[in-house]
Amino acid sequence: MTLSATVNGALRNVRAWPLYGIAATYAAWEFWRAVNQQGPYLVEPINVLERTYGEIALILLVAGLLVTPLRQWTGVNLIKFRRAIGLCAFFFVLAHFLVFAVLDVQSLGRVWTETVKRPYVTVGMLAFVLLIPLAVTSNNLSIRKMGAAAWRQLHKLSYVAVILGALHYLWLSRGFQVEPLVYLVLSIGLVALRYRHVAWRKQAA
């Protein structure tokens, strides 16, 4: 038996829904530590919490893009977790945005001025807005109503959102930093892979 078959077999009875619980618990735990100024939250909990949620959101968005290539390359099939990964990513973006609006800039007026004045916020906001219709339609009913093809087309917006999210991170960094570049290269690479794949398939057909 191959490794991928073993992994797939082991995952056969694992459900996706606990991921929501894990994500919510994790978010709440980080919030709790921030309230109590524990660990990394000792001195400046607001910015650290903002960054923690932002980073998790980006990691989950990239993870969502990894599901398909992982199956193609290794045969490991995580497709049944993808919706949960994507939705959790959205919840972390939402939490990230709420920390920004409520705890950081502390006014809706400033959310607006920052969004129009600061390109890195503009880009983050765009990514956030693009993710909203995806989150709203991440359920079986929507897929049925929209039809699989249209649904798949809509959810390609996630490609744009991930790249914008990574660009947002790069843009807000000061000095030369490797991490945001890694995310940007990863997200562009993973999206490019899909289109290369499509082109390759067309050629073969």
Added chain:
Amino acid sequence: MAYRWKNTLTHADITPKAAYLNRRQILAGAAGLGAIGLVPRAADAQAGLEPNTLEEIRSYNNFYEFGTGKGDPAANAHQLVTAPWSIKVDGMVDRPGDYALGDLLAGLTVEDRIYRFRCVEAWSMVIPWNGIELADILNKVGVQSGARYVAFETVVQPENMIGVQRRVLDFPYVEGLRLDEAMHPLTIMATGIYGEPIANQNGAPIRLVVPWKYGFKSIKSIVRITLTDQEPPISWNIANAREYGFYSNVNPNVDHPRWSQASERRIGGGLFAARQDTLMFNGYPEVAPLYDGMDLSVFI
């Protein structure tokens, strides 16, 4: 030089917080500020100066030689070797040389200075420094008449500095002041905080503190001081000229291109801390005459 401060105060009237605050008000008065309206505001701002805890001051830092995360300096700066320490003094000075730190500071008086510290990233602290007026040090080495700027350089110990290995900036970190800024009595070289030797992550064994400028101007762990007649290059300006100017005075009316400078978050208020308004010159209006006739939205 168009304008030069004269420090009329002796080192007799030093230390305790209250005494020092009075001193600052005397200074403000002595400066003969035309803008009298600014003086009470400075006094008001002074009244609320509750220093941050040593733990806060030591655990939330920017010191990119030790990494870009705010906790990285606290985690990594123990690798900095601070003894022996010498400072090269060169350029347009009467007595250039490689000074052992103790020799350079010998005979000069360490004072307590409780200053607001405003980071360009829009957070701030209040820090009780112990330091020596830079003017005293410069007078000791003898500034030559043609000198107009002071350049500073931070130590580079590549094997001990992860940020240097990763080339986060073009190291060594360099900074500079106009000579009149450097000679201003508010400008100090700090060797301690809360009466304790300054921690490595805070810039041991000696750093600049210029309280009316964004924090990155207050260069850490200094190994070289150069007097020159040219405006010296500064690291953040080299990295990004559009965002960081030579002057970098705290100015709520001039935003950083990527974020607003109108308000700031005082460290220590927890997760639900309200923002507070940023003060012009970080609440030190007595420095305003240094910039008479300059458009501070141009000379950022």
